[in-house]
Amino acid sequence: MPPTAKPLLAASRLAKHFGGFVALENIDLTVMPGERLGLIGPNGSGKSTLVNCLCGTLHHDSGTIAFDGRRLDRVPAYRRTRLGLARSFQLPKPFRTMSLVDNLRIPLLYAVNARPGVHLAAAAIEERALALLAEVGLADRARRLPRDLTQVEMRKLELARAVASAPRLLFADEAMAGLSPSEVEEILGVLFRLNEGGITIVLIEHIMRAVMSFSTRLVVLVAGHKIADGAPDEAIRNPEVERAYLGE
Amino acid sequence: MSTGKFWGVSFAVAAALLALTRWQIHNEYFYFAGYVVLQYVVLATAWNILGGYTGYTNFGVGAFFAGGAYTSVVLHKLTAVPVPVMIVAAGLVAGVIGFGMGYLTLRLKGVFFAIATLAMAIVAQTLIVNWDYVGGSRGIYIIRPQQAPVFGGYIEYLFSLMLAVSWVAVAIARTVERSRLGLGLAAIRDDEQAAEAAGVPTLRLKLVATTLSGALMGMAGAPLPYYVTYLDPASSFNLSYAVNSVAMPLIGGMTSWIGPIVGAVLLGTIQQVATVTISSALNLLIVGLLLIGFVIVAPNGIVGLVAARRRAREGR
Numbered sequence: 001m002p003p004t005a006k007p008l009l010a011a012s013r014l015a016k017h018f019g020g021f022v023a024l025e026n027i028d029l030t031v032m033p034g035e036r037l038g039l040i041g042p043n044g045s046g047k048s049t050l051v052n053c054l055c056g057t058l059h060h061d062s063g064t065i066a067f068d069g070r071r072l073d074r075v076p077a078y079r080r081t082r083l084g085l086a087r088s089f090q091l092p093k094p095f096r097t098m099s100l101v102d103n104l105r106i107p108l109l110y111a112v113n114a115r116p117g118v119h120l121a122a123a124a125i126e127e128r129a130l131a132l133l134a135e136v137g138l139a140d141r142a143r144r145l146p147r148d149l150t151q152v153e154m155r156k157l158e159l160a161r162a163v164a165s166a167p168r169l170l171f172a173d174e175a176m177a178g179l180s181p182s183e184v185e186e187i188l189g190v191l192f193r194l195n196e197g198g199i200t201i202v203l204i205e206h207i208m209r210a211v212m213s214f215s216t217r218l219v220v221l222v223a224g225h226k227i228a229d230g231a232p233d234e235a236i237r238n239p240e241v242e243r244a245y246l247g248e
Numbered sequence: 249m250s251t252g253k254f255w256g257v258s259f260a261v262a263a264a265l266l267a268l269t270r271w272q273i274h275n276e277y278f279y280f281a282g283y284v285v286l287q288y289v290v291l292a293t294a295w296n297i298l299g300g301y302t303g304y305t306n307f308g309v310g311a312f313f314a315g316g317a318y319t320s321v322v323l324h325k326l327t328a329v330p331v332p333v334m335i336v337a338a339g340l341v342a343g344v345i346g347f348g349m350g351y352l353t354l355r356l357k358g359v360f361f362a363i364a365t366l367a368m369a370i371v372a373q374t375l376i377v378n379w380d381y382v383g384g385s386r387g388i389y390i391i392r393p394q395q396a397p398v399f400g401g402y403i404e405y406l407f408s409l410m411l412a413v414s415w416v417a418v419a420i421a422r423t424v425e426r427s428r429l430g431l432g433l434a435a436i437r438d439d440e441q442a443a444e445a446a447g448v449p450t451l452r453l454k455l456v457a458t459t460l461s462g463a464l465m466g467m468a469g470a471p472l473p474y475y476v477t478y479l480d481p482a483s484s485f486n487l488s489y490a491v492n493s494v495a496m497p498l499i500g501g502m503t504s505w506i507g508p509i510v511g512a513v514l515l516g517t518i519q520q521v522a523t524v525t526i527s528s529a530l531n532l533l534i535v536g537l538l539l540i541g542f543v544i545v546a547p548n549g550i551v552g553l554v555a556a557r558r559r560a561r562e563g564r
Contacts, residue, residue: 017269057441093442098380099502106435108430111447187518 006069008033008169008200009054009085014063016046016053016224023049024224027063031169031202036195038215038232039204042244045221047204048090051171055087056080068168081111086167088158090174090204094146100157101142104129112164129164136160136190148162152183161191169200176207184210212236220244251426255419262415266408270399276365279407283475285516286410287468290445291489292496292508293417294464299494300502302457303437304357308349308365309493311372312462314344316469321382321479324390330397331409342466343459345372350458353452357440366490375486378504387480390473406471417464422505424460433457434503465493488532493514495535499542501551510550 007030014027023083024046041047052058054065056077065072074084086107095103108125112118120128122144133142136156141149149157155175162170172191176184188210195201205211211218211232218235220228222244228235235241249257269278291309298304316338323334353364377385396405410439424430432453434442444450473479492515515538519531546553 055445057445076449076451077444078447078449081445087445089442091368095437095438095442097438098431102431106431106443106448107446110432110449114447159444161446226446 005032007031007066008035010066011050011054012063012064012066015061016049017061022224024053024060024092027224027226029054029226029229031200033168033200034195034198035200036191036212036216037200037202038210038212038218039202039221040206040211040218041092041221044223046224048173049219049224051173051202051204052089055171056086062190078110081107081165081167082114084166084168085171086111086162086165086169087171088155088162088173088175090177092146092154092158093102094149094154094157095159096146098110099143099145100133100138100149101126101129102160103146103157103201104132107161107165132160132164135163135193137186141163147232152179152186155183156190159187159194163194163199167199169202170194171202171204173204174206175203176205176210188214208236209216225234251423254422258415258419258422262411266411270404275555276401276403279401279403280503281520283403283407283410284520285513286407286414287472288492288496288512288516289414289509290410290417290418290468291465291493292500292512293414293421293505294461294468295493296497296502296505296508297421297464298454298457298461300497300507301425301430301433301437302454303458304354304454305362305493305494306365306458306461307362307490308367308369308372309465309490310485310487311349311365312345312465313469313472313489314376314481315342315345315372315462316466317472317479317484318376318382319439319466320470320473321388321390324473325381325512331471331474333405335409335413335467338470339463339467342469343463346458346460346462346465347455349462350455354454369485369490373481376481383480385481387478388473389478392474392477402474406475409471410468413464413467415465418509420464421508425505429453429456447514454488491532491535492519495539497549499538499549501549501553501555504550504551507549507551514550 009031011029014024016024027050037048049058053060056075062227067083072080095106105125108120108128113120130142133139136159138153138156146154146157159172159175165187176187179187184207191201191214203211203214217230218232219226220235220241227240228238291313295309298306319338319341320334323329323337349365349368353361356364376382382388392402396402399405399408432448435446435448436450436453440450444515472484495513496511497508499515500509501507515535518534522530522534542549
């Protein structure tokens with residue numbers, strides 16, 4: 001990444017309160033193109049709230065968000081997806097009455113086809129959806145309903161649906177929660193491949209082994225505040241981070 | 249079957265049904281009862297566009313249905329336009345009501361949305377009760393012509409109009425279901441947050457659904473003043489319209505265009521038979537008992553039950 005590259009995503013002094021509870025306070029965050037950024041923090045530290053604010057699921061109270069130089073503050077979630085900002089959910093949210101291939105047709109129809117100058121025909125959409133399912137190892141389940149999937153397959157579907165919107169930046173929110181070590185490796189493999197394919201990835205995760213092996217930079221949140229931002233090895237040796245994770 | 253072909257085939261089926269009844273059935277009561285069943289086919293199909301496809305339960309059916317009926321009353325008093333024109337006008341008025349309701353309430357979800365629609369129906373009823381021009385709380389008599397423009401008897405004429413409206417409603421519902429719009433609505437029903445994250449403009453699509461659903465309900469209500477010849481707010485806003493419109497797709501199946509038809513024909517026919525053989529007071533009891541039965545035996549309705557059995561047979 002050239003040192004002069006402009007950030008793909010830049011959030012400045014972002015704040016979100018729920019009544020008297022401070023969920024986020026003065027968060028500055030930049031994500032550079034092609035980066036693999038790890039976002040960690042104990043439960044309740046504000047990771048998912050931050051992702052929700054950046055993706056438009058929640059409206060932030062103050063501060064600014066810019067994606068590729070364009071302000072997103074009042075842009076609704078679906079338009080952020082169309083601009084190239086996608087997410088997977090911490091608890092998978094499949095379209096339960098649709099087959100896997102139809103799950104992927106939704107972002108292809110509504111996000112990709114909504115972009116200027118793009119019009120994929122029905123056959124091309126089907127082909128692209130099947131290719132994406134094959135990419136995450138779900139080709140043989142394409143016509144099944146999500147209820148037939150195992151937990152790791154559900155996580156893969158969640159990622160595939162996010163990737164189907166052809167994002168430039170992907171937030172993978174606890175994509176490995178509850179998986180066995182070998183399944184974690186599978187998901188990591190998928191994420192590495194996506195990043196190699198040009199997608200910038202922010203990984204929100206509790207599994208430190210996975211975060212450390214994946215991330216080129218680490219951001220640590222505690223109680224709605226950013227306490228560290230830097231190279232992974234340095235960030236986890238930060239005394240504040242040690243205190244947050246290990247106690248006094 | 250392609251959408252265009254479906255419109256053609258369903259038109260042929262409706263035309264054949266009309267020809268067959270005109271040829272074989274000369275008992276006026278058949279048309280009298282058949283009109284009600286068809287009216288419920290339209291109401292259930294319309295309700296299902298918002299309730300079944302999109303997952304938003306609308307208990308304000310009365311506002312749209314009576315909105316259509318009172319549009320006809322106003323037109324009847326202003327100028328003698330033919331009933332088909334009244335149906336179109338009622339569809340436009342109820343569509344606007346649907347858009348307004350959607351805009352005001354669609355940020356609500358689940359039970360809160362359902363209660364808001366019920367409240368809206370009560371507000372609409374209160375407005376009509378206090379509007380003297382359309383008869384207010386005492387109601388209004390509509391003197392229908394002795395002879396219909398076609399078919400001779402007026403009830404036969406209204407039956408054929410309601411059959412035409414049913415064809416339009418079913419063809420629209422099927423078109424929506426198989427379209428990009430239908431896929432978007434299904435995504436909203438399954439998970440609205442995930443739909444928005446997948447690029448679906450959820451608010452815009454829900455507004456389309458409320459407008460379309462409201463317009464069709466209004467069209468179902470438009471011929472009502474000519475059918476009953478006396479219209480009052482208590483009967484035209486009756487909650488039974490909402491209960492039936494919810495129950496029929498639930499019993500027939502909510503994820504497909506055919507479910508509301510199956511539910512409306514089954515439940516509507518049972519109610520008509522019960523009305524003349526036992527008592528009309530039993531109608532809601534029948535609905536309640538059938539609902540309990542279907543929730544236990546076939547929670548996805550008759551269409552869902554058939555589809556599940558077919559899947560089991562195919563080993564999927």
